[in-house]
Amino acid sequence: MNVQSPLLSVRDLKVWFDIRAKGALPWTPSQKLKAVDGVDFDLMPGETLGIVGESGCGKSTLARAIMRMVPAEAGTVMWLGDSLLELNKQDMREHRKEMQMIFQDPLASLNPRMTIGQIVAEPLKTHFPDIPASEVKERVREVLQRVGILPNMINRYPHEFSGGQCQRIGIARALIVKPQLIICDEPVSALDVSIQAQVINLLMDIQEEMGLSLIFIAHDLSVVKHISTRVMVLYLGNVVEISEAEQLYRAPGHPYTEALISAVPIPDPEAEASKEVMILDADLPSPLNPPSGCVFRTRCLIAGPECAQSKPPLKDLGNQQLVACHKR
Amino acid sequence: MNLDTNMESAEFLKGRSLWGDARARFFRNKAAVASLIILILISLFAIFGSYVTPWSNEEIDWNLMGDVQTLGGPSIETGHYFGLDPLGRDLFARVVQGTQISLMIGVVGALISVIVGTLYGATAGFVGGRIDNIMMRIVDILMAIPYMFVLILLLVVFGRSIFMLFVGIGMISWLDMARIARGQTLSIKNKEFVEAAVATGVSTPAIILRHIVPNLLGVVIVYATLLVPQMIMFESFISFLGLGVQEPLTSWGALINEGAGQMRYGTLWMLGFPLFFFLISLFAFFFLGDGLRDALDPKDR
Numbered sequence: 001m002n003v004q005s006p007l008l009s010v011r012d013l014k015v016w017f018d019i020r021a022k023g024a025l026p027w028t029p030s031q032k033l034k035a036v037d038g039v040d041f042d043l044m045p046g047e048t049l050g051i052v053g054e055s056g057c058g059k060s061t062l063a064r065a066i067m068r069m070v071p072a073e074a075g076t077v078m079w080l081g082d083s084l085l086e087l088n089k090q091d092m093r094e095h096r097k098e099m100q101m102i103f104q105d106p107l108a109s110l111n112p113r114m115t116i117g118q119i120v121a122e123p124l125k126t127h128f129p130d131i132p133a134s135e136v137k138e139r140v141r142e143v144l145q146r147v148g149i150l151p152n153m154i155n156r157y158p159h160e161f162s163g164g165q166c167q168r169i170g171i172a173r174a175l176i177v178k179p180q181l182i183i184c185d186e187p188v189s190a191l192d193v194s195i196q197a198q199v200i201n202l203l204m205d206i207q208e209e210m211g212l213s214l215i216f217i218a219h220d221l222s223v224v225k226h227i228s229t230r231v232m233v234l235y236l237g238n239v240v241e242i243s244e245a246e247q248l249y250r251a252p253g254h255p256y257t258e259a260l261i262s263a264v265p266i267p268d269p270e271a272e273a274s275k276e277v278m279i280l281d282a283d284l285p286s287p288l289n290p291p292s293g294c295v296f297r298t299r300c301l302i303a304g305p306e307c308a309q310s311k312p313p314l315k316d317l318g319n320q321q322l323v324a325c326h327k328r
Numbered sequence: 329m330n331l332d333t334n335m336e337s338a339e340f341l342k343g344r345s346l347w348g349d350a351r352a353r354f355f356r357n358k359a360a361v362a363s364l365i366i367l368i369l370i371s372l373f374a375i376f377g378s379y380v381t382p383w384s385n386e387e388i389d390w391n392l393m394g395d396v397q398t399l400g401g402p403s404i405e406t407g408h409y410f411g412l413d414p415l416g417r418d419l420f421a422r423v424v425q426g427t428q429i430s431l432m433i434g435v436v437g438a439l440i441s442v443i444v445g446t447l448y449g450a451t452a453g454f455v456g457g458r459i460d461n462i463m464m465r466i467v468d469i470l471m472a473i474p475y476m477f478v479l480i481l482l483l484v485v486f487g488r489s490i491f492m493l494f495v496g497i498g499m500i501s502w503l504d505m506a507r508i509a510r511g512q513t514l515s516i517k518n519k520e521f522v523e524a525a526v527a528t529g530v531s532t533p534a535i536i537l538r539h540i541v542p543n544l545l546g547v548v549i550v551y552a553t554l555l556v557p558q559m560i561m562f563e564s565f566i567s568f569l570g571l572g573v574q575e576p577l578t579s580w581g582a583l584i585n586e587g588a589g590q591m592r593y594g595t596l597w598m599l600g601f602p603l604f605f606f607l608i609s610l611f612a613f614f615f616l617g618d619g620l621r622d623a624l625d626p627k628d629r
């Protein structure tokens with residue numbers, strides 16, 4: 001096996017938001033909300049990385065920081081040898097066609113005043129303004145066909161389509177510039193279960209055809225299981241575990257991952273009835289005031305005194321399974 | 329075969345745009361449609377009215393001049409359909425002229441506010457941060473100026489002219505619009521379609537023009553429609569104070585002022601005709617704005 005170099009390499013990425021209480025005086029210091037607090041990972045060409053975590057744990061913020069849609073506090077993002085966070089605006093624009101994004105709310109991600117033909121053509125026209133109109137039209141038809149939308153619909157408006165169809169249109173918009181990476185931010189969370197599977201299968205087919213890499217974000221593990229090569233689990237802006245998908249489901253390393261997996265329903269009713277669900281009691285701590293040491297300790301069943309002392313680093317349990325826990 | 333022809337005809341499937349839906353909703357609103365028709369008629373009156381009467385707005389009818397109070401009333405025979413004004417000029421021609429100027433002031437004021445206010449507000453809202461702060465503080469400061477006072481000073485110092493009126497109206501009309509557009513932009517900016525455009529690398533001016541402005545246009549149009557009568561009233565008030573447009577030009581406000589001054593002589597037509605046009609247009613604009621709001625923003629009822 002040859003050793004590939006990663007397509008995307010993120011190191012110690014931090015995104016902090018300034019939070020100011022409503023009506024606070026201008027000279028009071030603002031609080032730091034550490035939405036993403038030191039994330040490391042690599043993404044290989046052709047790979048799918050699933051990112052899982054509860055709502056509010058910083059998944060979207062991580063994705064947006066990689067795309068430079070929110071400013072990062074610290075860290076590096078290497079993309080094909082370029083350090084994205086240091087590029088000027090113009091050079092960054094060049095890279096934007098190589099990485100595209102799909103969003104959670106399919107209808108809201110399409111401009112209601114534009115026809116779907118205009119919507120899908122926009123990235124192409126933005127990056128290749130000199131392409132003749134006839135070719136743009138041809139490419140739009142092609143890509144719509146590929147995602148399963150009849151090309152004669154190009155003059156229709158987004159509100160005339162169902163959620164699943166809107167998501168397909170969103171995928172077409174991402175595909176038209178032939179990117180190398182698509183970041184999917186909870187692309188199926190807003191869809192019916194039956195349609196979720198169709199959209200996930202479509203993404204998998206396209207990935208195989210085009211040799212794309214995917215970052216697939218979801219708030220529960222069952223959705224990413226099917227599609228991911230590797231899975232990264234986030235908790236309050238920190239990576240708690242990252243490993244091969246199969247390994248993670250079979251033998252989760254981190255107590256938080258264990259709890260998440262125990263909550264995934266098993267298709268067999270008997271096994272489902274007898275299985276133990278680990279309840280995560282206590283609420284998610286506020287990201288404005290995270291626990292000292294291990295961020296998970298307020299809800300961890302096996303927490304000990306050392307957990308409040310220092311933040312556990314990610315360590316390799318073997319098999320490329322990285323876990324951030326003092327007790328593993 | 330059958331399928332083929334189907335596909336062929338389907339080739340031309342037209343979409344129902346949000347604008348199309350809004351148009352359909354608008355035309356179901358009787359009061360709004362009636363207002364629109366009234367406004368069209370008033371505009372036609374302003375444009376073609378001068379061809380209907382044999383009199384111009386400057387000519388003095390020397391035959392009747394001495395007896396305006398008794399003989400100068402509205403009459404078909406004399407050709408003075410609306411009667412005479414106090415100086416013996418044809419009131420119909422004067423009302424046509426006043427309508428032109430009042431409508432122009434209203435429409436120009438609204439246009440300035442739409443163009444300047446929308447772009448200004450959308451830019452402030454979309455760019456955000458410090459630039460937004462500075463831009464909106466400027467609006468606050470301009471709003472804090474007692475503009476009526478300033479305008480009256482300007483008119484007194486530089487002399488009364490229609491140009492000064494436009495300057496005054498241009499100064500104030502876009503401020504509210506800028507605030508409204510900014511507020512709308514803040515909510516549109518967080519929509520995912522804007523994020524998608526940012527992620528793809530669409531430039532900021534293109535995002536503002538292609539994604540933000542078309543989505544706040546509904547609110548802008550409604551507000552602009554309501555702004556037209558406000559501008560007309562504003563001008564009328566200034567003219568009523570005797571500071572507005574200058575003779576031989578006139579406006580509804582100036583005519584009403586003139587007519588009101590003659591009331592004690594019993595020549596009520598001099599007040600009645602301009603007042604009628606003034607009121608009916610204001611009502612029509614308000615109903616039109618209302619209808620547009622219902623049509624463009626169906627959730628907001």
Ligand SMILES: Nc1ncnc2c1ncn2[C@@H]1O[C@H](COP(=O)(O)OP(=O)(O)O)[C@@H](O)[C@H]1O
Nearest residue numbers: 017033035054055056057058059060061062287
């Ligand atoms: N623009 C922002 N300003 C301030 N706080 C933000 C902003 N965006 C996200 N946050 C906060 O950052 C945290 C992570 O949010 P997000 O990345 O959207 O989570 P997720 O996508 O995992 O649900 C949340 O606590 C959220 O309130």
Ligand code: SF4
Nearest residue numbers: 294297300307325326
């Ligand atoms: S470090 Fe401690 S608190 Fe954190 S997960 Fe491990 S055992 Fe639990």
Ligand SMILES: [Mg+2]
Nearest residue numbers: 059060185186
């Ligand atoms: Mg999210």
